[in-house]
Amino acid sequence: MINSTGDIGTWVHTNLATKPTLTPATSWSNGFAADMAWSDPQYMATIGVVLGNSTGYGVWSGDGGKTWAKFATYPQGVAENKGGEASIAITARNRAVWAPGYSVPSYTTDNGATWVPTDLPAINTVFPRAYHLVADRKKPNKVYAYDSGGHWWGTPGKVYVSTDGGHTFTLSQGSVDAGLAPNYFTNTSLAVNPNVEGELWLADGNAVYHSVDSGATWTKLSQFASIMGSNPWPDVQGATLVALGKAAPGGAYSASVYVVGVVNGVWGVCRSDDAGVTWTRFNDDAHQFGGIGVMAADQNIYGRIYVSGTGRGALYSN
Template identity: 30%
Template sequence: MHLQQTLLPILLTLHFLAFTNSIEAQYTPYDDLPGLIKSNKPAFDPDFPEWAKKLYGNDINFYDINKQYEAYIAENPGRKTAISRYFRTWRKAILEYVRPDGSIQLPDMHVFNRQLNKSQTLCESSQNDRSNGSDWSFLGPRETFWLNENGAATAPGKAPWQVNVYAIDVATSDFSIIFAGTETGFINKSTDKGQNWQQMAPGYLFGGGITAIAIHPTNPDIVFASGGNQIHRSEDGGHTWQPLLPLSNLFYADRLRIDPQNPSKIFAASEKGIFVSSDGGNTWTQRYQNQAWDIRIKPGDGQTIYAITRNAGYYSLVRSVNGGQSFTIIQEFPGNYSVASGAYLGVTAKNAEVLFAVLLGSNDTPYLLKGNFANNNISWNLIATGRTTAFEMDNGQGYFDLAMEISPLDDKIILVGTTTLFKSTNGGLTFSAVGGYWGPFNIHPDIQDIKMLPNGETWVATDGGMNYTSDVFTAQNNYHVRCKGLMGSDLWGFDQGWNEDLVVGGRYHNGNTAIADFYQNKSLRMGGAESPTGWVLQGKSRHVAFDDLGNGWVLPKTAEGEPEGRFIFSKYPNMDEYGGRRSNFVHHPNYYGTFYLGEGNGFWKSTDMGVSYVLLHTFPGRVRYLQISFKNPEVIYADVSNYGLYRSDDGGLTWVQKPSLTNAP
């Protein structure tokens, strides 16, 4: 008996420690890197593949985890999950810190945050003055149009495949004013309902993707934005910004809500909990410590605030009845839905006594719940279960692309989406697909944000840009793509021609594009997904190639014209680590039909513009990058993974390793 009494507290302590460690293991120091948003990381699942489990550990070898992931993708092509999306983002963020042996040298984030804050403060004090003669001008893509692949007589329309817009807000005082924040950390503004967009504060570094935007309810010149573990404020319509959070209190707000009755009060939901400012954003106080994915103000009642949070691995709803001074758990909310990858709330001015919650649950299944708060009698009902005939939505890529909005004019109209947008007109009993991976409207997959306005207009932000409808996606002629001038494409594939002013590249999320002066301000949507690809073949007009589109293309002479043909292009340079280390090919400076590239460990030469190749040399590692001498084309340099620099003096037949470019003094 005495032994049992002694062991019981020990076992309970060990159980508590194990539970605590499992909660803490949700995030690791890797997740603090610039470019990562912690809330997009799904909860740990013991059924994850081995590569995914490693993301929750503290000792990761990049090459090991990447190899396992690539093998997984080869076996599961095209499958979208929250953990796959997070890994791809994680991989892009981690690459510059990878050592040759695959270990990861993490930066000092305190130093990084200080330097970023200093840059933001200096930029704000200089009023973003970029008139120093060294400016870059924006080339494009300015507006993306479908490729006229079949030579139709009618000019192709606008394609919503341009910029991944994370967050939007529409000024309640002027519905013509809209702000849009991108994954790449840009903020764009429109003053004509999205007909035209302008990048704001190009010299200001927001430090990361813009996850939330909130416009002052009566003064549209005052705008708040969340990006890079910081909340930023503009008081001049977005022309200049300033960081608000001190270095001792940084957090990444996933949602920002301004009290319309008291605009000095702002609420933020973040992975660090709920924060409230009562002085227009100057100072922030943490009012709830558990992770919060969304926060909503009860329409017409600034004292009542709802937030969907995490509580010991389950979703929990908390409420404040004192304007955000404190929050308590609503016990009537169903507590049996385990956290998978995030949640979202919906309120409507049509009926302030109802609250909707969409929860991304286990087994790739979302759940839509409706709460009724009339007369203080709280009741909750499950009104829709995902992956059913009535509601086909799945978890998609998790919180990364989750959004929901309830019409302020009719509480039976619901828009909700992950990879595909769905619409209900009967309060959630049934849903139909609007667009994304399927549906009658050709919007880009992956829904990021939704705004439904009291005048009947609706805005939907996706991985591809901005979509507008005046009748909640009822008639096709009332739906419009609004991406003209919207800046922030992640053009991570790039090449440029010198015989014509032609640029091609692969865009993250938005496929391949072609930009040319003879296309005016139009960019072509060439197809593809998100490969960092694109090469221009010099010497022949408009000949380009993309590694995910098969053979080469002869581009049209005009943006509205039909492509002039295809040509054989049988080999592509190495595209390693999800494009983070993209190889190249180099043209012979005297013969445009001759060029060289590295595929695998081989150095290859073509003399017929890529129709056929000859293997000239095999290196001990993968060919990373090439350069050829214009003065003496027999001299070629090659950067080889893990082996360094090599030089050839006979056109690539033989090579000498060059461990150093200079002699020691």
């Protein structure tokens, strides 16, 4: 598990029962995001900011986190990216797409020796904002970029699709037609089914959407909804995180789907083993951890997810 963390940077856990030792040693820093090459997982990269001097960084490892090196150069926008609104997607060893906050994402094909801006639209705004990037695990030359709109009063969410490794992108008109709600970066999420090419899950802060055709069309699930009060923004967001893990034994669907959100007026972590037809609550009222900021699901152990508890470190289920 690659754990990008506030204040203590990024760590690679190879044994959850012991203190991790594998780290790029970025000192007092915030790790924003990390990714690995799905077909070559010894190659990984992480991005963040060193807090002492407020300097953005990007580092890579080719040996599963044993040794690390800084990218030789950084994309435009990294120096200004002080907050956690950023993402990185790795398509293969030495190939990545990096989306700093406020900026047009850039790609590298030479392990960071050079970075080239993509043709994605600029999303500069007065509110922290960035693209969510994710690479298709079955066909990694497909890269998906999700602009969540900035805030509840921002612009509607949009998804863009690349078929050339994240160099050029095309707007998914289906994502426009779906009417994705505008929401803040960290209240939204995009995930791929690693077992099926072109299958995407999206949480737009209010609801969950599913695409089975590489983002061309989207189906809105009916079970999730925000809890509204007297304000025009939600009191509790309806769906903020989505992650896919190992399928249920004998299950009809190729993955288990986990969503942090609200079903029937109750907030929690929900799981579906049938592609979103039915959902069951995965946690309970005694296990809410002060909120959940990030979530990942294990690909080898059914029922295991990893979450951040606010100020409580990395937590995992059995």
